[in-house]
Amino acid sequence: MQRYRLVSVRMGPIALYCFVLLILYLSAAYLGPLFVFLFSVFLAAPILSLLLTLITLALLKYHQSFSSDHPRKGEEVVYTLAVSKEALLPSGAIRLRLIGTQQGMNLGLDDIDLYPSANRRFAFNHTIKCPFRGVYVVGLASIEVRGYFGWLSFNLPAWARTFYVYPRIVELHQTPLAEEGLTVSLPGATHGTEEDITLLESLKPYAPGDQVRHISWKKFASFGFPATRTYESSAQPGVTIVLDTRGDPEKDERTLEVEDCSVEIVVALVKYFSEAGVRTTVLGDGIEPFIFAGRNDEQFRRFHRSTVSIFFESELSPLRVLEEQLHTMSAGAGSVLFVTHRTDPEIFERCERSAARTGASAVVNLSGMGARERDVALRTVRLVRERGGSVRAVMSAETIGEDLSR
Incomplete structure (x- = not known):
């Protein structure tokens, strides 16, 4: 949040005031009583302006309210700002500096300039849309009260509300990934590939x-x-989910939609495998590793809340991330499941090589692709599947459950 000085002095208006005051002084000295009167009034005017500005500072009231304290993804929040001055005396201009950001992106809240009348309440409404996960900051950055001459202003500190908008939780009742490329033990399975020193x-x-x-x-x-x-x-070899956090330097609605879709895929898979009792590990560049020994509702809530801090700013491929973090995983990676928004040849090659043994599967997020690019990606996915690789394509955030279940 930008910081403003408590008191701001504008040297340009002060210089102009001094010049006019000098002209009035010389005129009073040579042209008589009228200019003496004007000189006296002009000399006292800044003192009166300062006094009225200080009274405005003391009697200015504002109130902020929000229609929801915990908005969900896709919901809207109505932000209401009310300002009033409880005094009969006039005041100078007031500027309400608003802040509205989401992960550093501007939400388009413009500053408000007004001249508050005595004992009158001004109300302003803004509708804040929350189409993406992340941290939203909405409210007042500061209130600037200016004097009549404009050469002195005071900035009152204010406050803004922080909202945490979490990704949706998509329920998966089944996924063929558990039967194709992932050697994990779900209810009813008896096979496994990791050594168990108790057996x-x-x-x-x-x-x-x-x-x-x-x-x-x-x-x-x-x-x-x-x-x-x-x-x-062991009958519980586990699965390691690696999220591709490579990002686009130009952030817009399309890239945010793609990022949210990938995160929601990971959340759905983590919930599915951990609730099935499968040891589940989540990795990604810039992501704190999460390890689920099995079902743990409290740990899943912590993981779900932590996803607002996943930023797609990496330059490392998921394969490189997996290699770098494998040495810290005492239990091994088990089966590996890549979640990516790119048609990465290295990931597809890894899935093909692993078709006949414990290895890799992939979920490809196609939500941000155009029609032609999506057709090419789907043909690539079908080709990898024909060669025995376990790859699934997700068309959009709205079809995650359907695409991962068939």
Whole structure:
């Protein structure tokens, strides 16, 4: 929010006032009583202006109200600003500086200039649309009260309301992704691919490359050679969702729509897998990693609220993000699910290579593409699927549930 000085002095009007005062002084000295009177009035006028301005500052009242404190995505908030001056004395001009931003974008609230009449209430209404997730700041930045001569003004600090608009939560009742490219255990499945150290299977002679921590030292003493323990695969290998946060430097409604759609896809998938008891990890450049061991409603609420702080400003591909963060994940990545708004050849190649084993799937967000670009992307997705890759296309934010369920 821009800061304003409490007192502002304009040197141009002061210089003009001094020049006129000098002319009146010389005229009074040579032309007689009339100009003496005018000189005296002009000399006292700034003092009277300052006095009236201070009275206006003391008696000026304002009130702000909002039709909703917690707007949802797509809703509107009616902002009402009322201003009154509880005095009979006249006052100078008043400027109401309004602030209206969403993630740094201007919402189009213009400043208001008025001359408040005595004991009269002025009311202004603005409708604030909340079509996108994010942090909205709406209200008064400051109130500027000017003197009659315009060479002195006072800025009163004011306040603005901050709204957090969260993405929608789309319910998924099923998704073929869990059956195609993701080796995760949903209710009724018994397979898995990650070692579970609680499920001892057998012993085998130690070979170079085996983990030392799996050596059975008691059997070493009995056999005379090192033996390592092997384990069964866990039925909960988990899934790692990697969000593509590469952005467009020129932010407009189209790019915001695309970003929101990708975030809502991730939220829907996290809710679906975590409620099914699948270990779910969320990664992305500039995103705090979230790890769900299973269903945890409170953790999901924290994750959902945190999505207002996801900014699409990265220059790293999701594959690079995954590689950089894998070394910090003690349990491994499990199956990987990329959520991207680009037809990235590297992601598609990874999905094709992983078709026959635990590996990668992708959800491609096509919501911001034009008709021709969307047709090309759909042909690419179909080609990857024909080659065995697990890829799903989402056409728009309104069809997330339908597109991920078929």
